[in-house]
């Protein structure tokens with residue numbers, strides 16, 4: 088594994104490359120999922136908000152994957168990484184690739200992701216890696232909104248009607264098994280944390296739990312212990328859903344390899 | 349057009365019960381290019397026509413999100429994905445401003461949406477055609493938004509204040525829509541042979557429906573004169589259509605694409621392009637709801653609305669509880 092000192096050296100730094108893929112792929116895959124709502128949301132205002140979040144996430148993915156390509160040093164840019172990797176090479180967490188389900192399920196996924204992303208990016212904004220710190224500081228302004236917006240919907244739907252409460256509970260029930268993965272620390276995370284590039288993910292857990300407790304109280308929703316964790320996304324072992332998502336997303340650049348668009 | 353009168357029969361004449369001096373004063377203000385505001389007196393027929401026109405415009409923006417939304421998940425680069433998302437999001441915003449403008453005339457958004465879903469209200473015929481390749485996203489921006497701009501720019505000076513102001517906001521965004529579409533066409537027309545083929549095929553399919561967007565010919569638009577007198581329409585359908593052809597044909601030539609009209613030719617004397625006969629039976633079929641993907645479009649809209657009902661109910665219930673809690677605290 089890369090040592091801490093080489094993790095700040097950038098060029099051809101495999102740990103940093105992988106770490107940036109994790110961040111960039113999280114944003115990209117969630118953006119792809121959210122954009123499936125475009126034109127189909129429960130009301131126009133929600134349609135606009137969801138597209139807005141998706142748009143922010145595409146922007147984050149572009150900056151992060153472009154940077155990943157530079158760190159890799161093999162001439163790949165964000166587009167090359169987004170459209171010409173297969174599922175085994177994707178490093179996103181399993182949570183973001185989960186299907187939209189109904190609006191409750193989409194908001195459960197969003198709330199869990201954005202709440203964690205906010206804590207992480209607050210740390211990343213202080214990164215010893217100046218480029219990443221800059222990207223994170225810009226993204227953090229967006230993420231603060233995503234986290235608040237999704238928390239408001241969790242409260243609204245949890246507290247709203249018996250039906251919305253049940254749907255919100257079911258939406259979370261789909262997602263709980265993927266929460267632990269957000270806080271896993273493997274050798275790459277450890278190297279990155281040691282270099283001061285990012286906070287160790289397990290250090291975010293207490294703040295995340297506190298946030299969850301607060302939101303669930305406001306939403307009058309029950310919190311139970313998490314089910315057994317499903318892992319694998321960071322190593323490229325994804326759910327069955329990702330392959331289909333990529334098939335649609337990558338279709339044009341794959342079908343017409345020489346073309347520019 | 350998004351706002352084209354799609355009724356074949358003339359509107360009812362002004363109700364005889366309306367006081368003549370109010371009508372005269374109203375007509376004088378409109379003729380002097382003053383804005384009519386929501387609280388001002390207006391003839392019932394003016395109100396009715398405006399609600400129909402503005403809500404139809406709003407519906408067109410919302411239904412219009414679907415054909416382009418169809419390609420967001422398959423946009424071929426991160427930049428194209430972001431641009432298309434932003435563009436389709438803008439159209440949703442346009443729908444929102446327009447519903448709000450129509451609501452100032454006393455009709456609730458839910459009521460207008462209900463009219464759309466039951467087929468009582470119309471929307472632009474253009475959105476009942478399918479988007480088959482990525483080039484269609486280029487063609488829509490270039491042709492459909494291009495046509496929309498021509499229709500909407502004059503409406504910034506329309507007589508009803510809230511509508512005119514909504515159009516000012518909308519027009520600010522439309523030129524970006526047209527540009528991103530043309531840029532996609534440029535890329536593809538100058539790209540690989542397959543891309544060029546897609547671009548030409550898209551032009552072939554979207555050209556005539558785009559001309560139809562401006563609505564029936566003037567001699568079959570019985571309400572045009574009244575609408576122009578009321579300044580809720582500022583140019584006739586045929587004038588706008590001619591202008592569109594004059595502007596767009598050189599753009600197609602610049603792309604190296606062929607407009608699918610063997611009769612198209614430039615008339616040196618008039619300075620305008622002459623073009624072939626539009627298939628008006630196709631147009632009226634689409635107006636009737638028999639466009640190629642009309643069923644899919646309405647199915648998607650109704651499904652989104654019905655499946656969103658529990659969300660809207662929950663939001664209302666939560667807001668009511670919050671309100672009650674605040675009142676109890678006071």
Ligand SMILES: [Fe+2]
Pocket residue numbers: 409438439442496518
């Ligand atoms: Fe629009």
Ligand SMILES: [Fe+2]
Pocket residue numbers: 439493496521522525
């Ligand atoms: Fe537009």
